[in-house]
Amino acid sequence: AQKIxxxxxxxxxxxxxxxxxxxxxDTSDPSYGLFWYKQPSSGEMIFLIYQGSYDQQNxxxxxxxxxxxxxxxxxxxxxxxxxxxxxxxxxxAMRVLNQAGTALIFGKGTTLSVSS
Amino acid sequence: EPEVTQTPxxxxxQMGQEVILRCVPISNHLYFYWYRQILGQKxxxxxxxxxxxxxxxxxxxxxxxxxxxxxxxxxxxxxxxxxxxxxxxxxxASSTGQGxxxxxxxxxxxxxxxx
Numbered sequence: 001a002q003k004i005x006x007x008x009x010x011x012x013x014x015x016x017x018x019x020x021x022x023x024x025x026d027t028s029d030p031s032y033g034l035f036w037y038k039q040p041s042s043g044e045m046i047f048l049i050y051q052g053s054y055d056q057q058n059x060x061x062x063x064x065x066x067x068x069x070x071x072x073x074x075x076x077x078x079x080x081x082x083x084x085x086x087x088x089x090x091x092x093a094m095r096v097l098n099q100a101g102t103a104l105i106f107g108k109g110t111t112l113s114v115s116s
Numbered sequence: 117e118p119e120v121t122q123t124p125x126x127x128x129x130q131m132g133q134e135v136i137l138r139c140v141p142i143s144n145h146l147y148f149y150w151y152r153q154i155l156g157q158k159x160x161x162x163x164x165x166x167x168x169x170x171x172x173x174x175x176x177x178x179x180x181x182x183x184x185x186x187x188x189x190x191x192x193x194x195x196x197x198x199x200x201x202x203x204x205x206x207x208x209a210s211s212t213g214q215g216x217x218x219x220x221x222x223x224x225x226x227x228x229x230x231x
Contacts, residue, residue, distance in 0.1 A: 033217050035219055035220075037222070042224075043205060043224065043225050043227070044222065044223070044224040044225060045159070045207060045209075045222035045225070046222075047219040047220075047221060047222070050217060050219055052217050091158070091159060093159075097217055102164070102172060103149070103161035103164060103172055103174070104149075104151075104159075104161060104220060105161070106158045106159040106160070107158060108157070108158045109158060
């Protein structure tokens with residue numbers, strides 16, 4: 001069975017600092033994708049970044065990067081130069097890639113609070 | 117940028133009543149999904165839909181739930197006889213499906229409150 005674990009219920013960071021949000025996953029399928037979503041207090045789910053299991057390099061999208069350690073089955077999200085607007089819930093998610101249209105499995109999320 | 121649109125943003129319904137949640141996926145997307153998030157909990161998959169039929173569903177998606185694509189643009193989730201525990205945020209999502217690594221893009225959600 002597939003599983004996503006986010007062990008940090010809450011994280012606190014000061015503006016302009018970097019923060020790492022942890023995510024570990026479990027799957028026996030060799031072909032999978034890892035996704036991070038941001039959920040502000042308004043409730044919408046915003047896609048941030050994607051990492052495929054066969055990707056050789058860590059994914060980056062602007063201030064977001066993914067620290068992918070396949071042997072450890074971890075896919076931590078790194079946010080550089082935090083901004084007040086980064087305060088939100090962050091979800092790590094996974095799905096197998098053997099066919100399109102399969103479900104995302106989500107972790108429980110980490111609440112990030114950015115202070116000035 | 118194209119987006120997934122959900123209506124209504126908030127629905128209040130009496131227990132036992134039927135409710136229909138509506139979604140307009142991104143126009144060139146082929147795969148459609150419903151997820152739910154009970155307050156304070158993680159997002160849970162309900163169902164995926166492709167080529168006018170259900171492609172995958174979870175244990176949550178029992179006989180009280182159904183999905184439909186009544187026309188070329190809308191995708192609906194019907195809950196036949198609502199229960200108190202159906203109170204949650206319901207998200208619609210869509211993806212292109214042309215590459216299975218494509219992200220699922222979510223709508224803003226419908227907050228369903230069952231009284």
